[in-house]
Amino acid sequence: MQSLPLFPKFRRYALDDREWYNAFFKEFEPYADFSYGNLIVWLDQYDDLLISRHEDNIILSSTVLFMESEQIITLLGKSNIEATLDAIFAHQTSIGKEPVVSGVTAIVAQNTEIQGSKKYIVESDRENFEYLYDTNFWATLEGSEIRKLRREVNTFEKEFGQRSSVHPLDLTSADQAEELKVVIASWSNTFSHNDVDRSESLVLDRLFKLAPQLPYKANGLYIDEKLEGFLIYQVLPQQTTACFSHVKASYNYRYMFDYLLHKSAQIALNQGITQINFEQDLGISGLRTHKESLKPKGFFEKFTIRPAVS
Numbered sequence: 001m002q003s004l005p006l007f008p009k010f011r012r013y014a015l016d017d018r019e020w021y022n023a024f025f026k027e028f029e030p031y032a033d034f035s036y037g038n039l040i041v042w043l044d045q046y047d048d049l050l051i052s053r054h055e056d057n058i059i060l061s062s063t064v065l066f067m068e069s070e071q072i073i074t075l076l077g078k079s080n081i082e083a084t085l086d087a088i089f090a091h092q093t094s095i096g097k098e099p100v101v102s103g104v105t106a107i108v109a110q111n112t113e114i115q116g117s118k119k120y121i122v123e124s125d126r127e128n129f130e131y132l133y134d135t136n137f138w139a140t141l142e143g144s145e146i147r148k149l150r151r152e153v154n155t156f157e158k159e160f161g162q163r164s165s166v167h168p169l170d171l172t173s174a175d176q177a178e179e180l181k182v183v184i185a186s187w188s189n190t191f192s193h194n195d196v197d198r199s200e201s202l203v204l205d206r207l208f209k210l211a212p213q214l215p216y217k218a219n220g221l222y223i224d225e226k227l228e229g230f231l232i233y234q235v236l237p238q239q240t241t242a243c244f245s246h247v248k249a250s251y252n253y254r255y256m257f258d259y260l261l262h263k264s265a266q267i268a269l270n271q272g273i274t275q276i277n278f279e280q281d282l283g284i285s286g287l288r289t290h291k292e293s294l295k296p297k298g299f300f301e302k303f304t305i306r307p308a309v310s
Contacts, residue, residue, distance in 0.1 A: 005053070006053060013060070056080070060073070081108055082111075099306060099307050104304070108303070121308050126283075130277050130299060133297060134275065145295055163223050166222075166267075167219070171232070179227045188201070216245070221256060221259070247260065
């Protein structure tokens with residue numbers, strides 16, 4: 001971190017930042033958006049992800065696909081937050097930009113320096129809350145509150161269990177990537193409204209291209225020896241949390257999506273993963289309804305901070 005330029009100077013965030021960045025990120029809650037993998041495939045989609053430091057905090061700047069391609073600044077840290085925010089706002093104002101920091105974690109927004117100050121407006125960013133689930137909950141399907149998911153998984157197993165299998169995929173394989181793209185195309189035909197600007201499709205293209213250098217793994221659902229669904233995930237540096245980043249299915253067989261989630265949770269549990277971060281819903285109503293139906297145990301909240309108008 002000490003090699004980073006001091007704010008307001010930046011440099012490009014690079015693939016070889018992985019080791020030191022993960023060591024820094026490990027000291028915080030496992031937010032998906034601040035994971036090394038998501039920074040590379042989501043926030044660096046336009047090859048303009050920049051990084052800087054102020055005090056002991058990291059400042060990131062990038063153009064974000066799902067925020068109408070606008071430039072944002074966010075920060076990760078927990079010391080001298082007030083000084084860092086003031087420096088960011090002063091710089092943004094000096095170059096004619098709106099003074100705002102987006103997508104910040106609860107540890108920033110709920111910092112005592114911020115909570116006790118009238119200098120800032122802190123707004124909750126609900127559509128970017130990250131959903132958290134108990135791995136054992138999904139893996140065992142025990143309890144009355146999850147009976148709907150249990151019933152659907154049991155139905156799938158009765159109808160297709162003898163014809164199906166779930167096993168690891170090799171994201172570095174060009175042939176395997178082509179198989180996954182067929183599933184993506186099938187999913188897009190059914191759920192194009194969930195990715196109207198092809199944001200996720202662009203992200204997956206980048207993920208496949210950089211797969212040998214990224215931490216992502218994948219499980220594939222095969223039925224009659226044909227790939228019908230996949231789940232891409234990464235184990236975060238905090239070790240006991242896995243981020244389920246991309247889940248796609250052809251929907252040629254009913255309840256296959258929920259079955260893939262269940263089997264992937266079992267695999268994760270066997271790897272010592274106790275918590276699943278299923279990322280945000282981006283304000284998409286159908287996605288929110290589904291993620292809420294899966295019974296989250298809580299959220300990693302995100303916030304937007306602006307200076308108060310004097």
